[in-house]
Amino acid sequence: MKANCRGFVFDTAVDSVTGFPLCLSLLRAGETNFENYQRIVDFMYEHLKLTLSSAALATMLSGITFCSDRGYWKASLILYLLGLGATVFGTLMRMDWVPYIYDQVLKESDKRVRIEKKYGRSAFVAYSRCGLDMVKVIAWRPGTGNAVSLAMTSDCDESEPQQFDFHFKRNGDAKWYKSDLSQDERNLKAFPGSLLSMEDEDAESVKNLIDYHLQILAMNNVLMLNCSDHTIEWFVLRMLSITSSVAEQILKSIVPFIPKDSEAYSDLKQY
Secondary structure (H helix, E strand, O other), rough: OOOOOOOOOOOEOOOOOOOEEEEEEEEOOOOOHHHHHHHHHHHHHHHHHHOOOOOOHHHHHOEEEEEEOHOOOOOHHHHHOOOOOEEEEEEOOOOOOOEEOOOOOOOOOOOEOOOOOOOOOOOEEEEEOOEEEEEEEEEEEOOOOOOOOEEEEEOOOOOOOOOOOOOOOHHHHHOOOOOOOOHHHHHHHHOOOOOOOOOOOOOOHHHHHHHHHHHHHHHOOOOOOOOOOOOHHOOOOOOOOOOHHHHHHHHHHHHHHHHOOOHHHHHHOOO
């Protein structure tokens, strides 16, 4: 058996509420997952394409959310679905267009932000505009030192400022991107750091970024008390307070004293 052999590969569209299969498509030899994914979408919504005007095609999938595994979310697929008015949501793997990376060595020309796993719990967020849509990419560092999780969604506030741009490995992929900028101009755009990227060597840029976020929060009447946990101010602020972990321990301690035939007992036991 050859090391690079592949068996039959099917991509399946399933309703997320009922789990009912909607469409099944076999991946042909030489095809990419994007081409097979596109065939599924075209097959399911072909009746809309035949009845709608060319102007209405840009919103024909409005209200429909596509959730897929991290291996599917190439830039071309995201831009294709957004171009039809759909919403995209799912986990991500490390790819050229994703602004965050970990465990890999960056080249000097690479504008992505490298996240160090060894630091404390942090959330990294960046936005990119695609036509009328905004894509939000989130990187979560749990603080355990062994993982960074990536996810994205287009279900976000369209007023958010653009912070990164799609970067394509092949110049030919740029045709999917709705922008007046050339491919070289897009590739020169930098990926900014995160509010919680304390490992950033440029302390001044981190300070400016934090000040910017605090100004945005103040505009929405939100007062920032601290930026991360397990710090001095974090321990001071949680004194005499019931945090989520403390509440969990309290609920666990009272379970034995609740009648087992009561609704409260069954609710607590499932947690």
